[in-house]
Amino acid sequence: MIGALIALGLRPPYSDETVLWLRGLQTEAGGFRCRTDGAESFADSYHAIGGLYMMGALPADTEACVRWITVRQSADGGFSRAPGAPSATTDEGFVAIQALHMLEGKLNRSWAVMMT
Numbered sequence: 001m002i003g004a005l006i007a008l009g010l011r012p013p014y015s016d017e018t019v020l021w022l023r024g025l026q027t028e029a030g031g032f033r034c035r036t037d038g039a040e041s042f043a044d045s046y047h048a049i050g051g052l053y054m055m056g057a058l059p060a061d062t063e064a065c066v067r068w069i070t071v072r073q074s075a076d077g078g079f080s081r082a083p084g085a086p087s088a089t090t091d092e093g094f095v096a097i098q099a100l101h102m103l104e105g106k107l108n109r110s111w112a113v114m115m116t
Contacts, residue, residue: 002051003113015055022048023060030064042072042081046095050116053102054109066103069096 005012012018025032025048031040032048049065052058059065071083078087079096087093098115101107 002054003116006054006113012055019052019055019057022052023057026059026061026065028064030059030061030066030068032059032065040068042079042092042095045069046099047116049099049102050112053107053112054116058103058105062103066100069099069103072096 002012002018022032025034025036025044027033027040029040031042032045033040034044034047038044045065045068049059069079072079072081072085072092073096074080074085074087076087078090079092080086080088081092098107098112102112
């Protein structure tokens, strides 16, 4: 929804409140969950990071978020949903690399809007 509005040249309504809400979904470990009583996940983290990035914001604890992602990199270079697990699909790799680029401010925002 955020990306669709931005793609249309609109600023999402209640952007400030949305940023606060998304930041509130970050766990102490650094990942994100999709609701306050849910468990953190790779997909939820990616979408929260993307939503924040598209609105010009970052997670409340960016360093913890980077650590949360990087500990999921496998010995073969791929990424998995859990630390120390074998690489999963290319989806996890794409999500991890794109999220890390957003966290570093290096991803073109138009690309983030199209791909997130």
